[in-house]
Amino acid sequence: xxxxxxxxxxxxxxxxxxxxxxxxxxxxxxxxxxxxxxxxxxxxxxxxxxxxxxxxxxxxxxxxxxxxxxxxxxxxxxxxxxxxxxxxxxxxxxxxxxxxxxxxxxxxxxxxxxxxxxxxxxxxxxxxxxxxxxxxxxxxxxxxxxxx
Numbered sequence: 001x002x003x004x005x006x007x008x009x010x011x012x013x014x015x016x017x018x019x020x021x022x023x024x025x026x027x028x029x030x031x032x033x034x035x036x037x038x039x040x041x042x043x044x045x046x047x048x049x050x051x052x053x054x055x056x057x058x059x060x061x062x063x064x065x066x067x068x069x070x071x072x073x074x075x076x077x078x079x080x081x082x083x084x085x086x087x088x089x090x091x092x093x094x095x096x097x098x099x100x101x102x103x104x105x106x107x108x109x110x111x112x113x114x115x116x117x118x119x120x121x122x123x124x125x126x127x128x129x130x131x132x133x134x135x136x137x138x139x140x141x142x143x144x145x146x147x148x
Contacts, residue, residue, distance in 0.1 A: 001148065002046070003026065003028045003045070003048070004029045004048070005022070005023070005028055005047075005050055006033050006049050006065050006066070007030065007031070007048075007050035007062065007078075008033045008052070008062045009051070009052055009080075014129055015078070018050065018078060018137055019050050021137070022134075022141055029044075033065050034059075034061050041068075047073050047075050048075070048077070049065075049066050049075070049076075050077070050078035050079065051078075052079065052080050057091060063092070063095065066092055069099040071101060072101065072102075073102070074101070074102045074104055075103050075104065076106060076144050077089040077105075077107070078107050078137065079106070079107075080109060080110065084108055084109075088108055092106070104147050105140070105144065107137055107141075109136065109137070110129070
């Protein structure tokens, strides 16, 4: 099975750290959404969309590509955030389902954040994503593979 993750990681590289670690353990092709406009989804059975969150939403470069998903693909979401919220990741679910894709779930974890006034106090979630976050993502990904 061929797997692809389309990601954007802008603030501190939190999301990129997650997906690069995952790709080092599994056979996954990574594509930075900020460096491409279009993706050829042919040949990929499993597609992940990963992003840091900007006011609770995935970066537009990721969702714009997700909107081009062809029907029949298996899809999941990965995100890093300052504070978790059950609604995070729902954009990808909505896009996947509206495009006739199978949505397999989402994984989110804290990421180091120095946005706005947080930089004055050194930020929050220092050292995140950490080893536990990386392992939890691998566990999640294995569950996605098992569900596929």
